[in-house]
């Protein structure tokens with residue numbers, strides 16, 4: 001601890017052996033012990049000690065006590081010291097990290113909360129209080145915050161919180177907050193379950209940020225997309241009808257070009273209709289107006305119809321069906337159809353001509369599981385997690401010439417989720433991808 005060899009200190013007065021102590025008040029301290037009989041106890045006191053040719057600050061726990069001879073006269077002192085520099089430095093580093101974290105949280109305009117899982121005690125920052133429209137001096141707890149979240153969102157929020165607490169899955173929720181003056185604010189909350197450690201019990205904490213501007217911008221955008229797609233639909237429907245009538249009239253025509261042209265025109269109109277329907281559905285979804293209209297039907301028959309339809313245009317791919325026979329489900333037939341159609345079109349779009357696309361079905365308990373496998377370019381593990389995000393497209397040299405808007409899979413995932421099913425993808429880059437979804441079976 002002293003940083004000296006025995007030869008440097010033995011038989012020397014301490015302040016001569018360690019002159020650096022003088023300037024640090026140790027000489028006065030020793031005087032007080034030696035001449036005044038005082039005792040001193042220090043914890044984590046910084047002391048600069050020589051280390052080679054420089055001074056280093058050590059943190060020491062130490063005590064000084066006088067020693068008395070048989071006549072009660074002080075003839076020395078005893079000191080006991082422990083070097084706690086490492087512990088103190090670790091604590092200071094932690095405090096610095098905490099300070100930086102707090103600074104970043106504040107700078108990002110974020111507010112934080114902490115919920116003890118065992119006691120359900122909920123503590124949140126001033127920032128969070130103000131995000132939910134409470135004045136600093138107002139008393140507010142978890143239930144008061146929840147009461148500011150409109151009904152359907154409140155239910156989902158509660159369920160997600162309980163889900164994270166139960167299984168540790170990441171918590172991410174966007175919801176509106178009704179302010180006392182009736183204004184609406186949107187917030188995004190991100191949280192995590194932390195295991196108990198030391199004096200901390202298991203807790204659920206995270207942060208909340210204001211996303212009102214972002215949300216309003218999104219709503220304006222999707223409002224515009226909705227309006228434009230709606231307007232485009234009317235002329236497109238007439239165009240489709242005209243092409244179909246012309247196609248019928250040309251059925252027996254000798255003119256092979258005209259016959260083929262009508263068929264191709266019809267296919268292009270179908271593609272455009274699917275695209276416009278996608279945009280319309282996005283804007284309905286964003287405004288909470290995507291209605292799921294359930295009926296009983298046979299999923300197998302629907303899959304066959306769609307595979308036949310896609311085969312008409314995807315003449316360079318083989319579509320192989322490995323189905324399980326009648327599959328009674330209760331769902332929105334058109335929307336489930338658009339999911340299958342999307343997955344098949346993507347399989348065609350992202351795999352080279354001459355390859356095979358395999359559509360398979362299986363029963364997993366009370367669910368039917370459909371998979372669409374291609375032998376295409378595959379998807380990187382980093383992208384797989386985000387494929388189902390709105391407007392997400394993989395950016396790579398392989399995909400840059402393939403057009404699209406990144407809304408297909410987002411819609412598929414929302415439709416499947418609204419039916420109580422799951423959707424996911426597995427892939428090996430360069431070898432192909434498989435997309436899966438499940439739907440509940442009837443009964």
Ligand code: ADP
Nearest residue numbers: 346347350378393394404405406407408409433
């Ligand atoms: P879009 O195809 O219009 O870009 P999607 O939402 O349907 O939008 O797909 C999102 C992204 O996922 C695509 O841009 C593509 O990079 C990737 N992707 C989807 N399906 C496949 C597939 N079968 N193989 C490889 N990549 C795919």
